[in-house]
Amino acid sequence: MSYIELRNVSKTIKKNPVLKNVTLELEQHKIYGIQGVNGSGKTMLLRAISGLMRTEGKIRIQGRDPVTKGQPLDIGVMIELPGFLREFTGKENLELLALIQKGITEQDIVWALRSVGLDETDNRRYGKYSLGMKQRLGIAQAILGVPQLILLDEPTNAIDAGGVQQIKELVTDLKKQGSTLILTSHDRMFLEDLADEVITMEGGRVICRQ
Numbered sequence: 057m058s059y060i061e062l063r064n065v066s067k068t069i070k071k072n073p074v075l076k077n078v079t080l081e082l083e084q085h086k087i088y089g090i091q092g093v094n095g096s097g098k099t100m101l102l103r104a105i106s107g108l109m110r111t112e113g114k115i116r117i118q119g120r121d122p123v124t125k126g127q128p129l130d131i132g133v134m135i136e137l138p139g140f141l142r143e144f145t146g147k148e149n150l151e152l153l154a155l156i157q158k159g160i161t162e163q164d165i166v167w168a169l170r171s172v173g174l175d176e177t178d179n180r181r182y183g184k185y186s187l188g189m190k191q192r193l194g195i196a197q198a199i200l201g202v203p204q205l206i207l208l209d210e211p212t213n214a215i216d217a218g219g220v221q222q223i224k225e226l227v228t229d230l231k232k233q234g235s236t237l238i239l240t241s242h243d244r245m246f247l248e249d250l251a252d253e254v255i256t257m258e259g260g261r262v263i264c265r266q
């Protein structure tokens with residue numbers, strides 16, 4: 057059994073087919089990159105895998121449907137910027153999330169912040185963060201507690217070159233720690249450097265894996 061299995065997954069939003077018969081099998085402990093032009097369906101694919109969106113067809117993660125209730129799957133997700141509280145610091149925002157996520161320690165929070173290049177002693181409120189800092193905090197919440205599966209939509213589009221290098225090292229480290237990662241990006245070089253496999257999407261379909 058594959059770690060992640062999609063069979064004929066399709067989704068139509070307002071008469072617009074955004075995923076068309078996607079069939080994919082993905083293995084555990086790998087880094088997958090998803091590339092494609094604007095509107096090709098990369099974000100929709102991540103939404104489908106995360107269980108945030110219902111689809112036609114079948115999706116299984118370790119044999120389980122990500123949408124059905126029951127024991128939650130251990131997934132960290134950053135799709136667009138999460139709704140952090142503007143009046144809280146980055147660390148306070150993560151502490152708030154830790155209240156609803158089992159087993160997250162202070163040490164986990166500090167590790168996640170430092171891993172994305174944020175300083176846990178920085179007293180600035182989230183509302184004052186630059187776009188790049190917001191994106192870094194978005195990644196920090198997705199990697200909190202090192203989930204088994206981590207889905208990152210365009211994790212580096214607002215991050216400077218030094219930050220991109222840091223995110224590459226982080227992603228490699230997360231794989232070493234046992235996570236499976238699926239990342240989307242417009243930056244083909246970024247994905248080719250990092251991913252075990254690059255999946256190309258076009259018009260809601262997977263057209264190439266290499």
Ligand SMILES: Nc1ncnc2c1ncn2[C@@H]1O[C@H](COP(=O)(O)OP(=O)(O)OP(=O)(O)O)[C@@H](O)[C@H]1O
Nearest residue numbers: 069070072074092093094095096097098099100101
């Ligand atoms: N809320 C929505 N309602 C209707 N259609 C949508 C919605 N969000 C996205 N779409 C459509 O779904 C299709 C796939 O969009 P998706 O965001 O997955 O593309 P993408 O490959 O991630 O693009 P980008 O590179 O711009 O992020 C597009 O045709 C888009 O117009």
